Amino acid sequence: MSAVLDPAPQQPVGPTLLARSQGGDRVALEQLLARNANRVFRWAVLLGLSAADAEDAAQEILATAARRIATCEAEAALSSWLFQITRRVVSNVRRGAWFRRMFKPKTGSEHAAAFESPTAADAEMELAVRRCFQKLNPMHAEVLLLGEVEGYTRPEMARMLGIAEGTVASRVRLAKDAFKKRWDDTLAEVEGGGA
């Protein structure tokens, strides 16, 4: 099993930055959070949150990470560690979102684009993909996010999710199957003029 959990992070974090953050250097901490803000926001969105909820969640994830930065012992484990926090926070926000929906009318903002998209087609694709992710079982959304979007290997995913590699493989297969079904449903909805 590979010990490298962050093979090609979007913006690599130097050990000095992590060490300085752990030593109480708030400038270094802010840089560390800034380097990971895009990533945790993307995770929150693809784990089913609206753009607004994902922003709140990303803030909470980074605040939690900052408070517990001393418990992140290795630079290589940073991604995995952040992902654990993300799962917990996203789950909490999702529960809170359900509660808010009980008392607040829908505004339509829950379907607003979350990412900066260079073209309208990209934005449409993003919304369609997100709609599919939202309808997936969270276990399936997680493996698609880590494997297909972020490009982690199965051993790395197994480590991050705390499951066996064989389980990752079967979960990925089921997730792809489920995603394809949701995708077909989404296309049918769009073609039929549905929501």
Place this chain on the structure above:
Amino acid sequence: MSLPQEVDLSKLREASPAPAVARRIVEGAMARTAPRRGKGWLIAVPVAFAAGLAIAVVFLRPTPRPEIVVIAPQTLPLPALPALVSGQVAEAALGPVPFRAGKHHVKVAAHGKVVATKIEPRAVRLQVAAGAARFEVQPLEADEVFAVSAGALTFEAVGTQFEVEVEGDCTRLEVQEGIVRVSRAGRELELVTEGKRGTFCEGAQVPESLSEEDRLLSDALDKVRGGSDADLAEATTILRRYAEQYPAGVYRQEALYYLARLSHRLGRADEARAFAAKFLASWPTGRRADELRAIAAK
């Protein structure tokens, strides 16, 4: 099964929010972790306590749910694990959660649920009700039982590590160490050994009975469980027969391990050393190797 051709999820790897949003996220996070001064906690603590009490009264459940603790990967060892008691449900919503079931360790994977059917000093019976769980079984004494059920299947361990996952009508078993006996409604279906996995589905065709090779090992393990000196001697005889009949059998590791342990237990030190040496020649590392090395040194 692959994703639809028009969907390339890897394109989202660079997806990011608008710069203003990213800035707000970081600033907000930093503001929330700013060092605090003053005595706001004098008000906050009683308010939080009262709120917590109210929530506990409203949402109190008969089956306590474990708190999810975020730990940095690779920062084990874990502190003392929470111990399951009979009737308790171990559930992990967001990440893997470790528990103790008697002297054994259970790690419930995210979204998994394990019911402690019976936790007694000499018998642990668990049920995987949903998702996956990994079990690390400590060496069992002769009359000890460690069994995990999933649907109609029962997985019985003899000093082993294994994982059970329930997915729809199927139950998947993966054995990391040792051997697991699988049975349905009291009938033995299969012995699954180290490094092997098996998927058992409702309604699927299963072997009618164990093979002769399976049967020999299963009988030997039953005798080991019997525990008396006569049982252990009988187990040794069966295992020797197994080793002769199946010199390259799938249970060779298991047979040598038990032959060494049983010989030691029966006071046959030379035999114990010889079996341990054979075992160590093929499997020099791992918990069992350490155990046998200790036996051989005595």
